[in-house]
Amino acid sequence: MEHEDLTPDCGRMRNELAGYLYGELALDARTLLEAHLEGCGACREELSGLRETQALLGRWETPPANDDPRELAAAIAARAGQALPRLAVQPRRARLVRWSALLCGAAAALLFLLSVLGTRVSFEGGNLQLSFALPGASAPAPRDTLSADEVQAYIAQQVALHTSHLEQNFEQSQRALYQRVAQMNKEELLRLAQTVDYALDQNQEALNSRLNNFARTAASTDAQTIQALNQLATMTVSNPNHPNR
Amino acid sequence: METPDEDLVSRFQSGDESAFEVMVAKWNEPILQLATRLTGDLEEAKDVRQMALIKTYQGLGRFEGRARFSTWIYRVVLNLCRDRKRNAAVRARALEDSVREKDGDYVLVETGFHVARDRELAEIVAQAVLALPAAEREVVVLRHYHELGFPAIAEILGSPVTTVKSRMTRGLTLLRTRLATLET
Known part of the structure; x- marks a missing residue:
């Protein structure tokens, strides 16, 4: 492979061969090398061998990635987010958890009441119907009904699912927020703090307003429900077929 | 026209998470190819790609543009590959996976001998580079x-x-x- 009659220039010129093969030599360097190659069989042979090697390199192909970039990006973002430190103070999350607990408590109390009343729930003609089996009542269970236990289990499942979604959304938002905050300089952080204060005040007002509305609606609904229950109880007790009568 | 990396970095730094998807679409393949050819192990290359993309996601916020993004990401992949300790068994197993099978059309027009020789040649070249x-x-x-x-x-x-x-x-x-x- 190695030619015998190397000239003093050969070593320097051979260091340029890779650049020549890959088209990276400047015009003057290329001119010099080509002039050398014309008179140097050893370097021409070397160049020829390297050119064949260059061609052989193309035979090594690697498998394509075949990944969905969107899915990959989502997986990476989720993985990267897990590695982030949690915020030391999480007031919004704490509030969220408190409200979830409150709602769950209210739902549990309602379900307990329904359970005590022996309530059965049924869908007939597309309408939700409630029936009450007061102590001693022996009315046959209507078709296609759900027991209070089943309703309780279903509502508990839905509350858990809803709470889980809320928490997941909150986690994602928190990660995104953390990423953005991490990029901010001092001025931007100050502006953000002012914005957050303002937004919190606005949110608090909006939340108070919505809570007041909710409380008024709940009180009204409670009154109507109690009235309906009383009427139902009266009708059941005054039923001539009632065994307690 | 392809969006320049630096524009994608700016978009991500402004809170546009979709810019990261575009970056993954653009860099997924080059990162995997580079890691495969430096480690000789497709599975290890996938690990390197995952770590490189995680580093990218976490580091984009602090990316100041002193170097081009392409320079930065190639450095990340090179450093991850250098950190990998490989043994001969891993290399031998992986090499086989890292050589791409020819597609169906090619197999139809070539004889079995040619297909086998092509794969063998690819493995020899891969071993020489590795x-x-x-x-x-x-x-x-x-x-x-x-x-x-x-x-x-x-x-x-x-x-x-x-x-x-x-x-x-x-x-x-x-x-x-x-x-x-x-x-x-």
Whole structure:
């Protein structure tokens, strides 16, 4: 492979061969090398061998990635987010958890009441119907009904699912927020703090307003429900077929 | 027209998470290819890709643009590959996976002998590249398979252009010796 009659220039010129093969030599360097190659069989042979090697390199192909970039990006973002430190103070999350607990408590109390009343729930003609089996009542269970236990289990499942979604959304938002905050300089952080204060005040007002509305609606609904229950109880007790009568 | 990396970085830094998806779509393949050719192990290359993309996601916020994004991401992948400790068994197993099977059309028009020889040839070339000293292998892979110019490679490696050229010449010369029997 190695030619015998190397000239003093050969070593320097051979260091340029890779650049020549890959088209990276400047015009003057290329001119010099080509002039050398014309008179140097050893370097021409070397160049020829390297050119064949260059061609052989193309035979090594690697498998394509075949990944969905969107899915990959989502997986990476989720993985990267897990590695982030949690915020030391999480007031919004704490509030969220408190409200979830409150709602769950209210739902549990309602379900307990329904359970005590022996309530059965049924869908007939597309309408939700409630029936009450007061102590001693022996009315046959209507078709296609759900027991209070089943309703309780279903509502508990839905509350858990809803709470889980809320928490997941909150986690994602928190990660995104953390990423953005991490990029901010001092001025931007100050502006953000002012914005957050303002937004919190606005949110608090909006939340108070919505809570007041909710409380008024709940009180009204409670009154109507109690009235309906009383009427139902009266009708059941005054039923001539009632065994307690 | 393809969005420049630096624009994508700016978008991400402004809170546009979709910019990261575009970056993954653009860099997923080059990262995997580079890691496969430097480690010789497809599974290990996938691990490197995942770690490189996680580092990208976490580091984009602090990316200041002192170097080009491409330089930065190539550096990340090179460093991850260098950190990997591989044993001979892993390399042997992986090499087989890292050589791409020809597609169905090719197999139909070629004889079994040609297909087998093609795969064998690819494995020989892959082994020769993987057997290069790390410094030469990095330059050969970046120049030949990723078509990066010597100045860009020099920037990635933090070495002078002359050093990169010398490594490329030395790498090709070593490969020529190892692949000499295949040259006809």
